[in-house]
């Protein structure tokens with residue numbers, strides 16, 4: 001797929017084929033996450049790759065019972081490991097940094113025929129307990145990954161004119 005096609009065709013996938021993910025595919029998508037930009041190049045991320053059926057079931061429960069999360073062959077738990085960077089002098093950069101690297105991963109996955117869904121609705125303490133994540137590390141997202149059963153329908157976006165303005169901010 002060319003870059004534009006990857007961006008345009010990616011969808012959140014919530015139904016996965018019962019098929020293991022090729023190790024090479026998994027490595028490639030983590031490699032895409034590794035190469036993401038970050039404030040001061042701090043790279044404040046760590047990805048826990050969960051394949052254990054028991055842990056996947058527990059994680060799905062911790063995600064408010066979103067069952068599809070546990071049905072994926074792999075769940076990647078995206079964590080923030082570091083602090084220190086700031087944006088505009090006021091906003092901590094780690095959530096942004098980790099979000100960028102997750103986005104790299106999502107797009108690289110789609111390019112390789114893998115579906116993902118960014119899952120932000122979860123009980124952080126429970127996920128930390130299941131995956132033995134240290135207290136100072138934050139969980140940013142759960143990412144179920146697997147080969148899609150089918151490509152979901154497009155979800156609408158606001159038009160370009162509504163999301164940009166020229167020279168100054170305007171509604």
Ligand SMILES: Cc1cc2nc3c(=O)[nH]c(=O)nc-3n(C[C@H](O)[C@H](O)[C@H](O)COP(=O)(O)O)c2cc1C
Nearest residue numbers: 010011012013014066117118119120121122152155
């Ligand atoms: C920060 C964030 C949190 C999200 N949390 C959830 C979630 O908990 N469960 C879910 O099914 N989808 C979740 N999504 C996926 C969005 O619903 C989805 O990206 C959006 O509806 C657009 O659809 P698309 O990804 O297919 O383009 C989340 C996405 C983001 C970026």
